[in-house]
Amino acid sequence: MEIMKIIFKDHGKEAKLVKGRTILSYLQELEIDINCPCGGEGKCGQCLVEVEYATGALSDLTEAEKKFIHDDLHRLACQARILKTDEHIYVRVQKRIYYILESGEYKEIALEPFVHIEGEQVFCESENLGEYTGELYGIALDIGTTTLAMYLIDFESGEVLYVISRENPQTKYGNDVISRIVFARTGQNRLEREIRNAVNEMITAMVDPSKVFEMVVVGNPIMRDLFFGYSVESLGKSPYEPQSVNAVNKTAKELRLKANQNSRVYGLPLIGSFVGADALAVTLATEIYKSDEISMAIDIGTNTEIILGNRDRLIATSCAAGPAFEGAGITCGIGGVSGAIKDVSIVDGEAIYKTIDDATPIGVCGSGLIDALAELLDNGIINGRGKFLGDEKGFIIAEEFSLSEQDIDQLNLAKTAVSVAIKTLVERYGIELDDIEHVLLAGGFGNFINTENAIRIGLLPAVAQEKVKKIGNAALEGARQALISKTKRVDAESIANRIEHVKLEEEADFQEKFVSELYFQQYL
Numbered sequence: 001m002e003i004m005k006i007i008f009k010d011h012g013k014e015a016k017l018v019k020g021r022t023i024l025s026y027l028q029e030l031e032i033d034i035n036c037p038c039g040g041e042g043k044c045g046q047c048l049v050e051v052e053y054a055t056g057a058l059s060d061l062t063e064a065e066k067k068f069i070h071d072d073l074h075r076l077a078c079q080a081r082i083l084k085t086d087e088h089i090y091v092r093v094q095k096r097i098y099y100i101l102e103s104g105e106y107k108e109i110a111l112e113p114f115v116h117i118e119g120e121q122v123f124c125e126s127e128n129l130g131e132y133t134g135e136l137y138g139i140a141l142d143i144g145t146t147t148l149a150m151y152l153i154d155f156e157s158g159e160v161l162y163v164i165s166r167e168n169p170q171t172k173y174g175n176d177v178i179s180r181i182v183f184a185r186t187g188q189n190r191l192e193r194e195i196r197n198a199v200n201e202m203i204t205a206m207v208d209p210s211k212v213f214e215m216v217v218v219g220n221p222i223m224r225d226l227f228f229g230y231s232v233e234s235l236g237k238s239p240y241e242p243q244s245v246n247a248v249n250k251t252a253k254e255l256r257l258k259a260n261q262n263s264r265v266y267g268l269p270l271i272g273s274f275v276g277a278d279a280l281a282v283t284l285a286t287e288i289y290k291s292d293e294i295s296m297a298i299d300i301g302t303n304t305e306i307i308l309g310n311r312d313r314l315i316a317t318s319c320a321a322g323p324a325f326e327g328a329g330i331t332c333g334i335g336g337v338s339g340a341i342k343d344v345s346i347v348d349g350e351a352i353y354k355t356i357d358d359a360t361p362i363g364v365c366g367s368g369l370i371d372a373l374a375e376l377l378d379n380g381i382i383n384g385r386g387k388f389l390g391d392e393k394g395f396i397i398a399e400e401f402s403l404s405e406q407d408i409d410q411l412n413l414a415k416t417a418v419s420v421a422i423k424t425l426v427e428r429y430g431i432e433l434d435d436i437e438h439v440l441l442a443g444g445f446g447n448f449i450n451t452e453n454a455i456r457i458g459l460l461p462a463v464a465q466e467k468v469k470k471i472g473n474a475a476l477e478g479a480r481q482a483l484i485s486k487t488k489r490v491d492a493e494s495i496a497n498r499i500e501h502v503k504l505e506e507e508a509d510f511q512e513k514f515v516s517e518l519y520f521q522q523y524l
Contacts (some may be wrong), residue, residue, distance in 0.1 A: 005086050005131025008032060009092045017085040027093070028172050030163040031194055034093050035167075039182075040078035044328035046335070047172075049078040052090040059083055064419050067331065079123065089141035089203060094499055104350075105472060107285065111158040112486045113138065114264075115213045118483065122260075129262045134229060135211040137161075139259070140479035141199065142278060143219035143227055144176060146326065148198060149445070149476050152206045155213070158484050161346050162206040169194045170226075174418065175323045176302040177222045177274065181236040191226050199227075200258040212259035215252070216483040217267045218475050220276035220303050220318075224248070228255070235274070245270040247493060266493055268482060271481025272501035274318040282442045283499070284492050286471065289314060293437040294429075295420070296461070299475065300445045302326065304418050307499070308425045309437075314495070315428055316457055317502040319421040324414040325366035333400035334363030336448065341398060343450075346369035346379050351397045361398045367449045369411060372403055374453035377520055382521045386412050415459045416517045421504060421515060422461050439467050442474040457520045 006026055007014040013030045024047055028352045038044040042064030050073050051058065061069060061083040067077065082089070115124050115138060122129045122136060136155040142148070145168065152162035170191055173183040184191055205211050217224065221242045222232050228248050235242055249268035252259040259265075268277035279299065279408050288295040290311055297307045303325045306459050307316045327333030327340075339362035343354040353368065355361050364372065376395060383389060386408035396402040426433060439461060441447065451468045454460040460468070481488040504510055 006082070006089045006091060009090055011093070017082055017089065017495055019082050019085055021073065021082050022078055023051070023080045023091060023281075024172070027077055030048070031169070031197070032093060032172075033167065033169050034077060036078060036172050036174065038323075038328050039179035039403055042076060043467070044081050044175075044323070044333070045076065046328065048074055049077045049080075050092040051075050051080065052329070054087045055083070055520055057082070057084045057087060057089055102305060104478060105285075106160065107287075107477065107481065109481055109485050109488060111484055112169070113155050113484050114486060114489075115155050124264050127262070129213050129260055132212070135208075136213060137207055137211045138483045139203065139212055140476060141213040141215060141217045142280070142281075142473060142476040142479055143195065143217065143223040144443075144475075145180075145220065145223060146171060146175060148195075148202065148205075150199075150202050150474055151476060151480050153480060153483060155484070160480070164202050164206055166198060166202065168223075169198045169426070172378075174497055175326065175328055176218060176234070176320065180222050180226065181232050184232050185236075188216060188226070188231065192229055195223075195227050196256060201230040203258050209258035210260055212252075213263045214472075214483065215257070215259065215265045215330075216479045217248075217265060218277040218479045220278055220305070221270050221274060222276075224270065224277050228267055240273050242270055242273075245272055245496070262285075262437050266482070266489075269496035270279075271316055271496060271499050273503055274303055274320075275305055275316050275499075275501055278475040278478075279307055279316055279318070280492055280496050280499070281476075281482070282474040283307050283314065283316075283478070283495055284481055284488060285474040285476065285478035286438075286440055286442075288438075289491070289495050294435055295438040295440060296436050297440040297442055297471075297474070298418075298422075298446065298460070298477065299442040300325070300334070300459075301443060304421065306421055313429070313500070314498065315425055315500040315502055317421050317425055317504055319417040319504060320452055321414045323416045325369060327363060327365060327369075329410050330369065330407045331404060332364045332397065332407070333369065334365055336365045336367075336444070337362070339363070340365035341368040341401070342448070344368050344375060344397060346375040346381070349379070349381075351375075353398055364397055364401055364403075366445055368397075370449050370453050370457060370459065373408065373411060373520065374450075374456040376403075382408065382520075386520060409412065412518055412520070415457055415520075416514060419458045419517045420513050423517065424504055424507055424510075425502060426461075433461050433463055433469045435461060436461070437467065438469060439463055440474070441468065442471045442472070444473070446470060448486070452498050458517070461479065469486070
């Protein structure tokens with residue numbers, strides 16, 4: 001008797017049909033990339049697949065699916081379950097390519113790497129890594145919850161030779177750190193394998209791996225520790241701390257990475273809890289630890305990290321803003337892909353918009369959502385609580401894409417998480433907002449948003465526009481600096497020890513602050 005299978009077109013992968021399993025579970029098992037920011041709860045609508053199946057072979061459309069699907073060809077992978085196993089099921093994954101911010105500002109620093117040549121041999125400090133064959137490369141890697149970005153760097157010139165990025169393949173297990181921690185309880189090996197395989201693919205796309213003699217890795221505590229093979233279980237329960245905040249040193253051989261097998265893979269230290277090596281790298285790159293002026297660096301994402309201070313004092317925190325501004329949980333929401341509405345203005349009560357690539361609109365991404373909120377406020381269509389004035393209970397942005405009060409509530413929660421974190425740090429530091437000389441926006445999300453509108457809704461602090469500066473992927477730049485400079489690496493380890501870590505959940509008035517901030521800014 002023939003064994004019936006689920007067959008993934010365009011991937012050359014298949015598996016035996018098992019009654020009760022979801023299509024998403026097969027995608028995870030077979031390590032096929034798909035967007036699933038909500039972790040399989042049916043809330044984001046982004047694990048859309050095209051399916052060919054016999055009547056009754058899959059479960060009926062769920063209520064969650066009916067919000068996103070309006071034809072007979074598509075299903076949400078997390079909702080569609082196998083009911084019959086007597087005929088093949090064919091699936092095509094509709095993978096969308098995200099626009100990823102790959103680079104930031106390259107700061108001129110002295111070239112003093114640990115890796116060097118002595119005669120015909122390559123050394124890392126005093127350790128012999130092998131024969132010099134004419135090329136000497138290093139890699140800087142930023143592991144984000146959603147995306148990966150990598151530099152290939154020439155150790156002899158300090159030049160960035162190649163930049164590459166891709167979506168983090170772990171997004172099929174959820175688009176926030178909590179969902180990764182939950183999955184790691186039973187599937188940590190799979191998460192480790194996924195991330196390392198992706199990194200290996202990126203390396204081999206750039207260079208002969210044998211020419212790579214050192215790597216520096218940054219990421220939030222969950223991403224860093226999953227990459228290096230450390231348990232993240234302790235981050236899922238009180239007091240929510242990693243196994244260790246110290247720097248990590250392993251070899252490419254230990255991690256099964258495609259590089260010179262003796263090469264060192266160095267992970268920057270963590271600051272504490274959910275404030276990670278990426279936040280430390282941002283601090284390193286911006287050099288706020290050297291400045292007399294007080295600066296605030298903000299890297300907005302599903303796990304938003306904020307650093308405040310100067311040479312005399314540095315404090316930092318993180319907040320779970322969640323993936324709402326990446327489109328998850330928003331009816332019309334989508335990530336930064338071709339066709340996403342990125343700019344919105346309202347003229348005479350009607351929305352005017354632009355999409356990525358000027359393509360046909362397929363949803364609204366984070367920058368468009370921020371614009372829409374600011375415009376709705378400025379035009380008196382919603383009030384400070386995000387409630388529509390008059391009889392309308394939604395606003396059409398484009399064709400079938402509209403914002404409801406429920407959508408605005410989700411965005412308000414995400415905004416409030418960030419604004420409370422900012423307010424708490426400012427109070428802890430004992431200053432006023434006006435005392436902050438620079439607000440530095442790191443990362444892709446911060447790079448693409450309209451900062452005036454972000455201030456308007458309260459996502460960013462209400463400072464003068466000229467104080468706000470977009471600095472690109474500062475985490476990756478910090479990793480680059482730690483790779484090519486012994487001094488900067490020593491600086492990083494020293495900074496990590498003196499940054500004060502603030503846990504928002506331990507603040508006595510945290511709940512009161514949160515409730516009071518559930519309001520969109522009313523100043524212009």
